[in-house]
Amino acid sequence: MSKICSNADLQKAKRDEQTAINELKDAILGVHGDVTDSYIDEKRQTVITAMRRRENLVESCVNNIYKQTELQDGQALAQTTSDQVNEVVEQQRERAVREFDKLLASRNNKKRMMEINTYYSKQYNAYIDIFKRLFMGCVPLLILGILTSGYYLSNNKKLNPEIYHYNEFPRLIEAWRQSEAIKKLALNETISSVLKKLYNSEPIAFSTINFTKGTEQPMHSDYFHFGSMPELMLAGVWVALEDIDPKSGPLSLATHSHKSPIILPEDLGKNLLPKSMSELKEIYSKYEAYVESYIEENDIKVKTPILRRGQAIIWAANLFHGAGTIENKSLTRYSQVTHYHFDSCKFFYNPSFSTRKRYVKRELESSKVI
Numbered sequence: 001m002s003k004i005c006s007n008a009d010l011q012k013a014k015r016d017e018q019t020a021i022n023e024l025k026d027a028i029l030g031v032h033g034d035v036t037d038s039y040i041d042e043k044r045q046t047v048i049t050a051m052r053r054r055e056n057l058v059e060s061c062v063n064n065i066y067k068q069t070e071l072q073d074g075q076a077l078a079q080t081t082s083d084q085v086n087e088v089v090e091q092q093r094e095r096a097v098r099e100f101d102k103l104l105a106s107r108n109n110k111k112r113m114m115e116i117n118t119y120y121s122k123q124y125n126a127y128i129d130i131f132k133r134l135f136m137g138c139v140p141l142l143i144l145g146i147l148t149s150g151y152y153l154s155n156n157k158k159l160n161p162e163i164y165h166y167n168e169f170p171r172l173i174e175a176w177r178q179s180e181a182i183k184k185l186a187l188n189e190t191i192s193s194v195l196k197k198l199y200n201s202e203p204i205a206f207s208t209i210n211f212t213k214g215t216e217q218p219m220h221s222d223y224f225h226f227g228s229m230p231e232l233m234l235a236g237v238w239v240a241l242e243d244i245d246p247k248s249g250p251l252s253l254a255t256h257s258h259k260s261p262i263i264l265p266e267d268l269g270k271n272l273l274p275k276s277m278s279e280l281k282e283i284y285s286k287y288e289a290y291v292e293s294y295i296e297e298n299d300i301k302v303k304t305p306i307l308r309r310g311q312a313i314i315w316a317a318n319l320f321h322g323a324g325t326i327e328n329k330s331l332t333r334y335s336q337v338t339h340y341h342f343d344s345c346k347f348f349y350n351p352s353f354s355t356r357k358r359y360v361k362r363e364l365e366s367s368k369v370i
Contacts, residue, residue: 009057010054010057010058010200013050013053013054013057014054014200016050016053016054017047017050017051017053017054017230018230019050020043020046020047020049020050021047021050021229021230023043023046024040024043024044024046024047027039027040027043028040028357040357041356044356047230047231048231048262051230051231051232052259055232055258055316058198058199058200169211169212169213169214169215170212170213171209171210171211171212171215172209172210172211172212173208173209174207174208174209175208175210176208182208182210182336183208185239185336185338186205186208186336186338187205191203191237191312191314191338192205194314195235195237195314195340195342198235198314199233199235199342199344200344201233201342201343201344202342202343202344203235203340203341203342203343204340204341204342204343204364205338205339205340206339206340206341206364207226207338207339208336208337208338208339209336209337210334210335210336211333211334211335211336211337212332212333212334213248213249213326213329213331213332213333214248214249214250214323214324214326214331214333215249215323216249216323216324216325216326217322217323218288218291218292218322219252219254219288219291219292219295219302219320219321219322220287220288220291220320220321220322221257221260221263221291221317221318221319221320221321222234222236222317222339223262223317223318223351224263224284224287224351224352225350225351225352226317226339226341226348226350226351227348227349227350227351227354227359228317228341228342228345228347228348228349229345229346229347229348229349229359230344230345230346231262231317232262232316232317232318233317233341233342233344233345234316234317234339234340234341235314235315235316235317235339235340236314236315236319236321236337236338236339236340237312237313237314237337237338237340238251238312238313238315238335238336238337239310239311239312239335239336239337239338240307240308240309240310240311240312240334240335241309241334241335241336242309242332242333242334242335243307243308243309244306244307244308244333244335245306245328245331245333246304246306246327247326247327247328247331248326248327248328248331248332248333249323249324249325249326249327249333250304250305250306250307250323250324250333251304251305251307251313251321251322251323251324251335252302252303252304252321252322252323252324253302253303253304253305253313253315253319253320253321254295254300254301254302254319254320254321255300255301255302255303256300257294257295257300257318257319257320258315258316258317258318258319259318260294260298260318260320262318262351263287263290263351264351264352264354264355264356265283265287265352265353265355266355266356267290268283268286268287268290269286272286273353273355274352274353280352280353283352284352291320294320295320300320304324341364347359347361348361348362348363348364349361349362350362
């Protein structure tokens with residue numbers, strides 16, 4: 001029988017990690033005078049080693065759990081959340097119709113007609129073509145795809161939605177702002193309790209994404225977008241809101257890839273650092289290629305768990321994950337992922353715009369999110 005780790009072991013690992021972090025911080029700030037880059041790199045490696053030592057200790061504890069604990073009231077909450085997602089979809093569809101009606105009502109205004117002709121004519125013609133080719137039931141999803149982009153930009157103008165859309169099916173970004181059910185799932189007490197035990201720190205839910213369909217998104221790590229200090233204090237929790245069909249483009253996980261190195265743009269090419277979202281899009285393509293190559297070169301196994309409604313998967317900060325190919329586009333894949341930081345973090349930063357000598361800090365929308 002494997003040894004069950006004690007709280008004393010975890011506390012010691014945490015103290016060692018904090019000591020290493022403090023030494024790195026002093027080195028970066030020059031508290032004890034000027035230091036060389038190699039000295040800073042050495043201290044950074046010490047931090048990573050200490051963090052992985054504690055991570056491995058936590059992992060050994062988790063390996064002693066023989067039975068999964070299903071989320072309390074998981075199925076009921078999942079059904080409610082799914083209904084709420086549909087409600088948000090309908091609200092956004094109605095908003096699109098109202099806006100389009102306003103444009104049509106102003107057709108007598110020549111200036112407005114020019115705007116409609118130059119900006120909306122292509123979209124309108126596309127709608128006509130869609131009506132010819134698809135069933136009427138598909139139209140609300142297509143409208144949602146357009147609205148999701150607009151909604152996301154209006155609430156987070158620093159991000160380019162093209163980076164986050166990999167096929168024609170939309171995703172609801174930060175829908176917790178509109179849906180109490182989505183917010184309730186993000187703050188689920190069972191999830192929070194498990195995360196607190198794993199990370200020995202209070203979780204802070206700060207972002208949600210809701211899916212109606214599979215995304216076919218390539219393998220990636222959330223840590224390319226959501227960094228923390230101490231490093232790797234990030235977790236993702238993916239909850240199935242219906243029984244997932246294997247042909248719907250299910251979630252895929254690269255086993256043990258959470259132990260891969262932290263990647264910043266400078267690791268993908270010399271002097272590579274985006275100054276805009278369009279430049280980040282180009283760099284992100286290089287990042288995805290790097291992840292694919294890393295998985296292949298290290299012979300990492302990719303698993304595709306098929307979850308039932310109400311079941312959840314927790315992944316560590318740097319774990320590579322994505323979505324499989326959709327074999328049947330008529331299938332839905334209702335699900336929600338919530339991202340969590342932890343209150344022991346000193347600050348948060350955006351790795352995709354940072355270097356190892358300069359962090360681009362970011363603020364969470366609120367201390368508890370959500």
